[in-house]
Amino acid sequence: MTKKFPDHIPVFPLNGVIYFPKTNLPLNIFEQRYLNLVNDAYSKDKLMGMVQSKKESESVYQIGCLGKISDFQKNRDGRILINLTGISRFKIVEEISNNKLYREFKVDYKDFNEDNNGSKNLIDTxxxxxxxxxxxxxxxxxxxxxxxxxxxxxxxxxxxxxxxxxxxxxxxxxxxxxxxxxxxxxxxxxxxxxxxxxxxxxxxxx
Structure with a gap:
């Protein structure tokens, strides 16, 4: 059975950072827009997306990974340290216009059912x-x-x-x-x- 994930998510685009389902990604958040993103996500459902941004451009790759904030620590200097646990990959459908400092996207997960349902056959590795x-x-x-x-x-x-x-x-x-x-x-x-x-x-x- 396919799990239901939100199709409208906040996304942190970051060049050079690619993470996968069932892995952990520690992040040191200090920019105001991403402090807002993390605070909003943590107070809602703890879910946020990560996607790799393209060099010298506002554009992003189409495939990213949804994660859940599994650890959240606020520092005295204003930074937030989080651990993000990968759940499922997603495909970006379109960017959603908003009045927030961070970006949000409409996404779907249908191509990546295996991320949660598992592979039916063991693979010789x-x-x-x-x-x-x-x-x-x-x-x-x-x-x-x-x-x-x-x-x-x-x-x-x-x-x-x-x-x-x-x-x-x-x-x-x-x-x-x-x-x-x-x-x-x-x-x-x-x-x-x-x-x-x-x-x-x-x-x-x-």
Whole structure:
């Protein structure tokens, strides 16, 4: 059964920040417009959207992620520290005109039912996990793989997609992958490209 989420949501556009369902995003809020957004969302249903903005432009990507404020702390200097827990991806339908400092959008979730209903079939991710460990090690990134193994399959894939040292455009491509299977295939392709590129460069230098 598909869960019902609001189709009119406040959205925080932020370049270079892409997050996924079942992941956590800590945010340090200090701009007045986003202080207003967070305060309004927290007093209503604690729901807000995140979407990547395009460089040097007011435009945003069409696919973002709805999150719930799971931690909320006000600092004496006026900043608000929150943790946002990803729930479901959405597709922007249109921007809603308002008299607020922050932006609101009409969105729909129908393409992303799997975010909450789960994938019906387990996907073989052994090669992806093996190559991810190599990729992270080559980039000097530490991940507690023992704790990582405790996550369910979609959490593992979304976590890798969020923290992998790849470009924002590649992460956006992963966010836009409709099914978990598509996401796994895309992530495998991206990581394999970087591993092969590193191997080629090493051979060239020698």
């Amino acid at each position: 052994r090669l992806l996990m093996e190559n991810s460990k190599k990729f992270f090690k080559r980039n000097g990134l530490l991940l507690n793989w023992r704790e990582f193994e405790k996550l369910d399959q979609s959490q593992k894939i979304n976590t890798l997609a969020m923290i992998a040292p790849i470009t924002n455009e590649e992460k956006q491509k992963l966010l836009e992958s409709i099914s978990l299977k598509n996401k796994v295939e895309t992530l495998e392709s991206i990581i394999n490209f970087y591993l092969h590129e590193t191997d080629f460069n090493s051979q060239t230098i020698q």
